[in-house]
Amino acid sequence: MAYVAVKGGERAIDAAHAWLAETRRGDAAVPELSLAQIEQQMGLAVDRVMAEGACYDRGLAALAIKQARGDLIEAAFLLRAYRTTLPRFGASLPIDSGAMRIRRRISATYKDLPGGQVLGPTFDYTHRLLDFALAGDRPVSQEPGRESPRPASLAGSQPAPAPAGIAAGLPRVTGILAQEGLMAPEAPGEAEPPDLTREPLAFPAGRPLRLQALARGDEGFLLAMGYSTQRGYGNAHPFVGEIRMGEVAVEILPPELGFAVEIGEITVTECQMVNQFAGSKTEPPQFTRGYGLVFGHGERKAMAMSLVDRALRADELGEEATAPAQCQEFVLYHCDNVEATGFVEHLKLPHYVDFQSELEKVREMRATVLREAAE
Amino acid sequence: MSAEAGYNFGYLDENTKRMIRRALLKAVAVPGHQVPFGSREMPLPYGWGTGGIQVTASVIGPDDTLKVIDQGADDTTNAVSIRRFFARVAGVATTERTGEATVIQTRHRIPETPLREGQILVYQVPMPEPLFRLEPRVAETKRMHALADYGLMHVKLYEDIARHGHVAISYNYPVMVADRYLMSPSPIPAFDNPKLHRMPALQLFGAGREKRIYAVPPYTDVRSLDFEDHPFRPVRADAPCALCGSRESYLDEVVTDDRGGRMFVCSDTDYCNTRQAAATQEAAE
Amino acid sequence: MPTTDTPLGLTPGFADPVLGAQGCFRALLDAMAGPGRPQRIAGLALPPPPLSAASAAALLTLADADTPVWTDAGAVAEAWLRFHAGCPLVADPAEAVFLLVTGTPPRLATLAQGSEEEPHRSATLLVQVAGLQEGFGWHLTGPGIEHAHRLRVEGLQADFTTQWAANRAGFPRGVDVVLCAGEWLAALPRTTRIEEG
16 A cells, blocks of 8 residues: 555665665765764764763763764764663762863953963864865874873773863852852752752742753753843843863762762863842842853853853842743743754654644635635 | 563663652542653654653553554554564564554554553653643643633633634644543544543553653543534544545545545554455455 | 562562562552452562551552652561662651551541642552452442442441542542552542442
């Protein structure tokens, strides 16, 4: 029966998978990519996939990127689907970004500050001219002091050797403002934070839950939302208090030991966005912050996240919430690209039963209208 | 029975199954109420049946026989893909026969063959909230369900009637469950709605992306919303099935050429094949 | 036959933890979807005293670290639950998600009822009774029941049906009950109407 193309069944699926595998490999005359190459030379793609895949493992992220043919949302989905099968051993202690071994640290609010500005590996002041030297097969000379490429570790069994930082324990800019009483204090919370992966979102969502959702959120969505707050949708006056990127220790507290044990190091990017706050009846004018933290080197995402975090604090700060970026449900329900891509793309699935009922309904309604017009 | 090595029976880990099982029991206890659950990322995309798959995975056992349909058919690509998934991770027997199945996972249809006691029908649900087109804020709709405040939906139906002469909803037609909860029957055609009412089988609904589970126990009243002077009326194409001749079943419209040619065939492939086989046998006798 | 990973003095859990839990859950689901119809539980040979096979299996199937449990069953049963289910045991019945009662149950109204918005956040009460008999006794109607189910329950406190009527009146809030006797259990979801037979 050839009358319905979608009823291809099992053989069509197998053929599609085989074709996909062939397309993934591309021209067999071109050498195959190794995971180490992806991990080392597509590092920011790996970072993005770890962040949105909510799983810190560079080797697995590189594998996901290879398998997904470079489709980073598909790769994040692969990583999430793997992550969900892993047993949960426990929760780490909060990381201390103040103790970060810093590779990059900049502030837009002070010309100089203790520890100084550290540009680090940034595109910021590059001229966006295609560098044809990179196009050749000639190996690009190694900069002095750079380590040679390392093999990727799979399944996190061997943490990659830590990149060299240039400073550690630098004070945070927000702390400098706080000394003067200009920065609204953030009370450290002792409560166990909610876990988005175990309990579904519920509203109103507290800040720990919001930040968790944003940290896994889609970079493009958060970028657009953050951008909208700068263009008047949400009345933001942001300054980059500080962006820092580098390595932090991850510690756990095994109950049987009673003291913290370091289990490894991760790279994170943190952004603290400083915003003016006009004050209220009970609070004098001061600065408030928006916070962004993402796995890996993800500066654009961390900045966008901090803008959106600040916008979502409208309610608690007594500001009028009128813009999309200030609406919790709108932002949090739509920032997850694994959910969004699934639902948008499910429109590809057959819907002909529903469409048939719509056809009958529209025909019926047209007949009514035409009959009435004729009378 | 053989299940894929390296994965737990039914793919989900036991903690996840327990969490879903607890949600299912509460869903049955409060018919039509949406119970939030910690939906997991599945190896199939959100929107492709992850809710139904998680429910099926939490319910199914080695003695079950599973049927999977999409658009009423067993051989649509997504139905094949989901059936394969369970054959792989649970090693269960599968069937295309409605009568032989103990668990039926469906997208967009209720089988034509009446279901019986002991069977479980698992629906894949994209948007569990029946009010979402009228009120997208979940915090608001939750409040409306708490108060059984469904005025918004009645107004919408009333406006439809005022404008078009009848309700302009042809699928995902809202229902009241046990006179208390407004519920989305999932995007089944309104034609199927009467089958929900006092069905002998247990009906479970899973929405993976929206992270909600709800249920209708057997023999529970399920009424399609309507007005006394405008009673609910299910619609099907006014034609017999071109293959089995049924005048009762829901039909797919198939375009046969580019000059307006059409044919109508049963959407439920098992129902249609069974009728065709019976007709052939009768003719031979 | 105690398995090697069960501490000395504790009886084992399900012979097959994955399929045992699945089978027991299906019985519970059938019970909840067919109120008052006893379902048989298999797979748990040696429940810890004084628990019955059905009540112990039900809790093993549903309880874990995320569900506070209250029980009056004593130290042996508590140790068994802690080890096999890993559930926290609480002193206040109102805090429990599951309650496993071998004596007189706490009043239904004192247990978690859920809220109007979240009626699913209510307690499930498992009560061990002396016997369950189909076809006699109570006259049950409501969702899950075609016409009426009959159930005779032996050894339940006298005012249960009065408490139950009040519980049902609070719908959608309310407690759900599972009655256990030996290898059998029968459920009363909050929607079920009980008339004395």
